[in-house]
Amino acid sequence: MSTLRVNRIGLEPQVYKGGKSTLCAGCGHNAISERIFEAFYEMGVDPSQVIKLSGIGCSSKSPAYFLGTAHGFNSVHGRMPSLATGALLANRKLIAIGVSGDGDTGAIGIGQFVHLMRRNIPMLYIIEDNGCYGLTKGQFSPTADIGSRLKTGAVNDLPPLDLCALAIELGATFVARSFSGDKPQLLSLLKAALAHKGTAMIDVLSPCVTFNDHEGSTKSYAYVKEHDERLEDVTFVPFFEDISVDYEPGTAQEVKMHDGSTMVLRKLGEGYDPTDKINALTHLTEASRRAEYPTGLIYIEPDREDFLDQLNVVEEPLANLGLDRTRPSRAALTEIMDALR
Amino acid sequence: MAPAASAVRGQSLSSGQQRVVNDFSIQVATANGSGSQSANLVLLRSLLLMGIPASGKNMFPSNISGLPTWYTIRASQRGYIARKKEVDVLVAMNPETARDDVAALAPGMVVVYDEPLKLNEVRSDLVFYPVPFDKLVAPVCPDAKLRRLVKNMVYDGILAKLLGIEPALMEQALNKQLGKKAKAVALNSAALKAGWDYAEANLPKQDPFWFEPMNETAGKILIDGNAAAAIGCMMAGVTVVAWYPITPSSTLCESLIGYMKKHRVDQATGKHTFAIVQAEDEIASLGMVLGASWAGARAMTATSGPGVSLMAEFTGLAYYAEVPAVIFDVQRVGPSTGLPTRTAQGDLMTVAFLSHGDTRHVMLLPASVQECDSMAMEAFDLTEQLQTPVFVMLDLDLGMNNWASEPFAYPEGPINRGKRLTPELRQRIGEWGRYEDIDGDGVPYRTVPGDGMPAYFARGSGHNAKAQYSERPGDYLDNVDRLVRKFETARTLVPAPEVVAVPGAAVGFVAFGTSHWAITESRDQLREEAGLDTSYLRLRAYPFTEALGAFVDAHERVYVVEQNRDGQMLQLMKLDLAPARVAKLRSVRHYNGLPLDARFVTDHVMAQEGHIVATSATVRAAAMLGGE
Numbered sequence: 001m002s003t004l005r006v007n008r009i010g011l012e013p014q015v016y017k018g019g020k021s022t023l024c025a026g027c028g029h030n031a032i033s034e035r036i037f038e039a040f041y042e043m044g045v046d047p048s049q050v051i052k053l054s055g056i057g058c059s060s061k062s063p064a065y066f067l068g069t070a071h072g073f074n075s076v077h078g079r080m081p082s083l084a085t086g087a088l089l090a091n092r093k094l095i096a097i098g099v100s101g102d103g104d105t106g107a108i109g110i111g112q113f114v115h116l117m118r119r120n121i122p123m124l125y126i127i128e129d130n131g132c133y134g135l136t137k138g139q140f141s142p143t144a145d146i147g148s149r150l151k152t153g154a155v156n157d158l159p160p161l162d163l164c165a166l167a168i169e170l171g172a173t174f175v176a177r178s179f180s181g182d183k184p185q186l187l188s189l190l191k192a193a194l195a196h197k198g199t200a201m202i203d204v205l206s207p208c209v210t211f212n213d214h215e216g217s218t219k220s221y222a223y224v225k226e227h228d229e230r231l232e233d234v235t236f237v238p239f240f241e242d243i244s245v246d247y248e249p250g251t252a253q254e255v256k257m258h259d260g261s262t263m264v265l266r267k268l269g270e271g272y273d274p275t276d277k278i279n280a281l282t283h284l285t286e287a288s289r290r291a292e293y294p295t296g297l298i299y300i301e302p303d304r305e306d307f308l309d310q311l312n313v314v315e316e317p318l319a320n321l322g323l324d325r326t327r328p329s330r331a332a333l334t335e336i337m338d339a340l341r
Numbered sequence: 342m343a344p345a346a347s348a349v350r351g352q353s354l355s356s357g358q359q360r361v362v363n364d365f366s367i368q369v370a371t372a373n374g375s376g377s378q379s380a381n382l383v384l385l386r387s388l389l390l391m392g393i394p395a396s397g398k399n400m401f402p403s404n405i406s407g408l409p410t411w412y413t414i415r416a417s418q419r420g421y422i423a424r425k426k427e428v429d430v431l432v433a434m435n436p437e438t439a440r441d442d443v444a445a446l447a448p449g450m451v452v453v454y455d456e457p458l459k460l461n462e463v464r465s466d467l468v469f470y471p472v473p474f475d476k477l478v479a480p481v482c483p484d485a486k487l488r489r490l491v492k493n494m495v496y497d498g499i500l501a502k503l504l505g506i507e508p509a510l511m512e513q514a515l516n517k518q519l520g521k522k523a524k525a526v527a528l529n530s531a532a533l534k535a536g537w538d539y540a541e542a543n544l545p546k547q548d549p550f551w552f553e554p555m556n557e558t559a560g561k562i563l564i565d566g567n568a569a570a571a572i573g574c575m576m577a578g579v580t581v582v583a584w585y586p587i588t589p590s591s592t593l594c595e596s597l598i599g600y601m602k603k604h605r606v607d608q609a610t611g612k613h614t615f616a617i618v619q620a621e622d623e624i625a626s627l628g629m630v631l632g633a634s635w636a637g638a639r640a641m642t643a644t645s646g647p648g649v650s651l652m653a654e655f656t657g658l659a660y661y662a663e664v665p666a667v668i669f670d671v672q673r674v675g676p677s678t679g680l681p682t683r684t685a686q687g688d689l690m691t692v693a694f695l696s697h698g699d700t701r702h703v704m705l706l707p708a709s710v711q712e713c714d715s716m717a718m719e720a721f722d723l724t725e726q727l728q729t730p731v732f733v734m735l736d737l738d739l740g741m742n743n744w745a746s747e748p749f750a751y752p753e754g755p756i757n758r759g760k761r762l763t764p765e766l767r768q769r770i771g772e773w774g775r776y777e778d779i780d781g782d783g784v785p786y787r788t789v790p791g792d793g794m795p796a797y798f799a800r801g802s803g804h805n806a807k808a809q810y811s812e813r814p815g816d817y818l819d820n821v822d823r824l825v826r827k828f829e830t831a832r833t834l835v836p837a838p839e840v841v842a843v844p845g846a847a848v849g850f851v852a853f854g855t856s857h858w859a860i861t862e863s864r865d866q867l868r869e870e871a872g873l874d875t876s877y878l879r880l881r882a883y884p885f886t887e888a889l890g891a892f893v894d895a896h897e898r899v900y901v902v903e904q905n906r907d908g909q910m911l912q913l914m915k916l917d918l919a920p921a922r923v924a925k926l927r928s929v930r931h932y933n934g935l936p937l938d939a940r941f942v943t944d945h946v947m948a949q950e951g952h953i954v955a956t957s958a959t960v961r962a963a964a965m966l967g968g969e
Contacts, residue, residue, distance in 0.1 A: 047796075048791070048793060048796070049790075049791055050790075051636070051790045053632075063798075064798055064810070069796055070790075070796055071788075071789075071790040071796040071797065071798075071799075072796070072797075072798040072799065072800075073632070073635060073662075073798075073799040073800070074798065074799070074800040074801065074802065075628070075631075075658060075800075075801060076654050076655060076658050076801060079624060079625070079628045079654075079655065081625075081628075082583075082620065082624070082625040082626075082627075082628025082629045082632065083628050083629070083631060083632035083635075084632060085583075085618070085625075085628075085629050085632060086581060086583065086628060086629035086630060086631060086632025086633035086634075086635075086636070086638075086640065087632035087633060087635060087636040087790065088632075088636075089581045089616040089618065089629065089632075089633050089638070090580065090581055090632070090633035090634075090635075090636035090637055090638035090640070091636045091637065091638070091790065091791050093791060094636065094790055094791055111621055111622065111625075112621065112624075112625055112628070114621070115620075115621040115625065308616075311613065311616050311617075311618075312611075312612050312613050313612060313613050313615075313616050314607050314610065314612040314613065314614055315610075315612070317636075317637075317791065318580035318581060318614065318615065318616060318633075318638050319580065319633075319636055319637035319638040319789065319791075320637070321578075321580060321614055323578055323755065323756060325607070325614050326578030326579075326580060326605070326614055326615075326639075327575075327576055327577075327578050327752070328575060328576065328604040328605065330751045332604045333572075333576065333749065333751050336572060336600070336604075337562055337748040337749065340562035340563060340564050340748075341560070341561070341562055341563075341748075
């Protein structure tokens with residue numbers, strides 16, 4: 001956590017804190033909330049311009065636990081993407097973070113997830129992925145791995161959805177995976193996500209300490225730590241900091257973000273190129289065969305237009321336009337009426 | 342074809358027969374996808390250009406091409422524009438339905454038909470005008486592919502000659518209908534002339550029906566209710582629209598897209614002062630609307646019954662989290678997929694209480710295209726004033742059919758954006774709570790993201806006045822009881838009913854929406870045919886205002902007329918009115934998918950009134966059963 005008293009826009013860390021978490025002690029989601037708090041503080045994002053959105057479930061409770069001075073909307077199960085889309089259409093200056101879960105995204109909300117990725121809505125979309133329904137006591141979710149076991153002994157026979165592979169397939173422009181326990185990687189990815197123009201989707205493996213952190217669960221702390229395959233070391237350099245990152249030439253790749261900041265990826269995986277879509281999908285498929293989770297920035301397309309640009313919407317928030325801008329003139333109505341005679 | 346061959350009406354056709362002027366209906370039976378809509382609208386426009394009050398109703402299948410379609414135009418010198426059940430002049434173009442269509446006519450009526458169908462062999466008590474359409478269209482339309490479309494304009498020419506429509510006016514109507522497409526205008530104009538010339542040479546007048554110029558339509562526009570609502574939305578300053586295609590509401594948003602692209606583009610930058618999104622389904626449509634409204638935009642969606650069902654969960658969220666939303670429900674026949682291209686007023690109960698738990702929603706009930714425009718604007722004010730969803734309940738008849746109307750007035754004065762927290766108010770009240778009832782009207786003050794005012798956490802879960810998560814019984818009661826107060830406030834803000842109180846009348850009508858046009862005509866029928874004077878209250882919104890109770894008090898029997906099976910408006914009234922008032926209510930229910938006609942209302946009221954004279958016990962039973 002930052003030791004600075006104030007950040008670059010002069011706000012104290014306190015402003016970025018939220019309510020006390022009511023999730024289980026040790027829940028991976030709490031660690032993610034802390035990283036979100038840090039990323040927004042360190043990037044100097046003004047909380048009064050932030051909206052936090054969520055669906056239903058343990059994950060979706062968490063927006064109450066960070067950025068308490070920002071507006072929030074805890075909506076209905078699986079439908080957060082549409083709410084976020086509407087809010088950003090109304091006010092494109094807002095910075096939106098949506099928090100969802102593997103059930104909220106992969107089951108009831110899969111339809112809205114699909115179309116959010118297609119539209120490239122400018123927002124952070126965090127999936128707190130624990131492979132189970134925590135709030136209803138541990139049922140399997142669509143990301144539960146084949147062969148994983150409930151406490152009752154029931155075995156999951158269905159193949160899991162790989163939400164990262166799916167997102168890439170759907171046209172997402174920023175797809176990453178991380179682990180709630182990996183502080184530096186998750187923080188770097190969150191900061192990079194804030195700099196991305198378009199939907200930044202991060203699938204964060206986040207073990208459920210109560211229902212899915214036992215032997216036989218592929219989303220337990222132990223399992224993820226053992227099977228976490230890092231694609232690269234991610235270092236994110238915001239546009240307001242000097243670039244002075246220590247990396248070996250020839251082994252690192254810079255990704256220029258739209259706001260001028262830079263993401264430096266030190267390649268651990270052999271020749272991994274996150275701008276190559278086919279390569280990204282191949283890599284995910286192969287890792288899945290090995291029951292490994294590649295983490296890091298899996299795919300990025302930094303230059304694609306976001307949805308607001310595609311819709312050719314004015315720069316000012318639509319919500320703030322006065323009647324002089326939104327009500328056509330008397331002459332316009334006369335013209336319409338004349339055409340109907 | 343020798344003219345004599347068509348004269349088959351026999352003895353009833355005498356030279357002394359009474360002329361029927363400007364008071365009859367024409368039904369054109371075709372297959373959909375055959376391009377008859379242009380010809381039908383040209384016919385309708387011609388009558389309006391002649392100054393004759395006229396209405397057109399399209400009865401079409403849920404299909405793109407090949408299934409039967411009927412378009413009925415009614416001219417009424419008294420200005421009645423409700424559907425008329427009886428067909429006076431049939432244009433039989435569809436071999437599939439021609440024989441049934443002919444069989445349904447009353448004796449003495451007229452049939453213009455495609456000669457090869459040999460419909461004159463079906464009955465001998467009608468006036469038949471056979472027309473060799475294919476032979477007539479071939480010379481004027483060299484392109485064989487277009488003949489199927491152009492053929493329709495031939496019957497317009499035939500009807501113009503037979504019924505007395507000024508050719509120059511029909512030409513004018515054609516130009517209006519086809520606009521700048523010069524080639525199409527020339528082609529169709531030739532077809533009109535071919536029809537006219539054929540009728541002049543071969544079809545001597547043998548029926549009593551005539552159009553004659555009047556002066557009742559000067560300055561009027563012709564528009565469907567969906568386009569009218571779209572104009573209202575644009576003038577209300579809507580900025581975010583999310584929708585999913587569904588008959589019969591799609592053309593509302595499609596019209597809106599057209600108008601907005603023309604009139605809502607920033608001159609300096611060429612950018613849009615709006616965002617319209619075709620969403621992935623109706624759930625997402627309403628989700629986007631709620632997100633946008635929560636963030637301070639004026640936002641709307643339009644749908645029909647199946648979409649309303651899908652929107653239930655989000656509607657409950659909007660009610661409880663108190664987020665504005667304007668939702669147009671262009672009602673069609675349910676349940677389930679039902680009859681997607683037929684009309685009904687069947688979503689009232691569903692919408693009034695949409696979503697689980699205790700909810701109540703505001704509904705506006707437009708009866709005319711003018712009200713589609715004005716109520717669209719009122720809906721945006723109301724939803725922000727009340728911070729709750731407002732449903733505007735059209736039906737297919739209103740939304741998709743063309744109606745002649747006075748032009749719409751330019752909205753005067755400012756819009757009402759509802760209660761927003763201001764720095765001054767914040768100073769006065771000290772600490773602000775999102776759901777605190779400062780004014781005692783149940784409506785709290787809100788802030789929106791980015792406005793610099795304090796933030797809050799909106800949620801569909803239990804919350805206290807500060808919008809904090811709460812499961813405390815007291816907090817829950819405070820909220821839901823305040824929402825009841827808010828609904829009482831809605832009563833005072835929604836459009837008041839329109840009341841026609843006839844002194845001394847024992848019988849009153851309560852109706853709403855498109856039923857209005859049949860009621861207007863039925864009241865005349867009851868007065869003229871049975872000497873029964875009736876008063877009339879036209880509901881324009883739910884919740885009801887006190888005027889409804891007073892109206893019931895002032896009459897002995899009140900007929901609630903509606904277009905659904907279960908008397909849904911009657912049920913809503915029963916929930917609101919005291920037992921003594923409920924005892925006076927009777928029910929007339931029409932629900933076959935076709936627009937309500939006056940004769941149906943008159944017959945049902947007469948039957949129930951007749952029973953009252955006979956035995957009052959049976960009447961109660963009849964009133965309970967009601968319907969068709």
